[in-house]
Amino acid sequence: MKKEREELVDKLLSNGYIKTDEVRNAMLKVPREEFMPLENRKYAYIDQPLPIGEGQTISAPHMVAIICEILKLKKGMKVLEIGSGFGYNAAVVAELIGSEGHLYTVERIEKLATSAEENLKRNGYNKCVTVIHQDGTKGFKEEAPYDRIYATASAPQVPEPLKEQLKICGRLLTPVGSHNFFQELVCVHRVSENEYESIKLGGVAFVPMIGVHGWPEK
Numbered sequence: 001m002k003k004e005r006e007e008l009v010d011k012l013l014s015n016g017y018i019k020t021d022e023v024r025n026a027m028l029k030v031p032r033e034e035f036m037p038l039e040n041r042k043y044a045y046i047d048q049p050l051p052i053g054e055g056q057t058i059s060a061p062h063m064v065a066i067i068c069e070i071l072k073l074k075k076g077m078k079v080l081e082i083g084s085g086f087g088y089n090a091a092v093v094a095e096l097i098g099s100e101g102h103l104y105t106v107e108r109i110e111k112l113a114t115s116a117e118e119n120l121k122r123n124g125y126n127k128c129v130t131v132i133h134q135d136g137t138k139g140f141k142e143e144a145p146y147d148r149i150y151a152t153a154s155a156p157q158v159p160e161p162l163k164e165q166l167k168i169c170g171r172l173l174t175p176v177g178s179h180n181f182f183q184e185l186v187c188v189h190r191v192s193e194n195e196y197e198s199i200k201l202g203g204v205a206f207v208p209m210i211g212v213h214g215w216p217e218k
């Protein structure tokens, strides 16, 4: 599947989703099929979201590229992800922050948290990634503050705890908007202790972020 991975990365590069060598190399390295259910692995290098069970999806590769480019991840950073799914985006981020960095990834569905943990371990990412099973709208206070926080599920507004758990000069990226339809990717920059600047980066479609500071469970 290496050839298909190279072709997909080339396409993401020529479409402008991948902009840097760092993101290119990380996406070339991580085998996306390893972070998918067996029955869907044959579709791993099609640029689209795919089901991972529990009504959830693995994000499309171009969305992972967009997130990683906007976050400007550097070696050694401490990062928080909300929504582990099967752990693919986490593995790409782990490549970007290196063994000197650490990613904490929070997943609310226990079965998915277990799968993410197994997939990350099998592929050698267990030292620099910790999977936590809980409501990620509360962030993960135990390890705060973070250089970067990103969510791969969409909230009605930016969850306050995530803003509070950012380092000064840190960046937060999250989709915000309606439950199932139009959402916008929002990037929040913590300028000082009490000052935040946010910019809207355009329309996206993510599964809902369900939790105390997100959407209510139905």
Ligand code: SAH
Pocket (backbone or CB within 6 Å): 056, 057, 058, 059, 082, 083, 084, 085, 086, 087, 088, 089, 090, 106, 107, 108, 109, 112, 134, 135, 136, 137, 152, 153, 207, 208, 209, 210, 211, 214
């Ligand atoms: N990062 C994943 C995307 C998975 S889809 C990837 O690499 O493909 C988004 C995930 O967010 C789902 O697994 C869903 O269960 C999870 N999620 C939704 N609300 C959440 C919350 N409050 N806390 C943690 N995870 C949440």
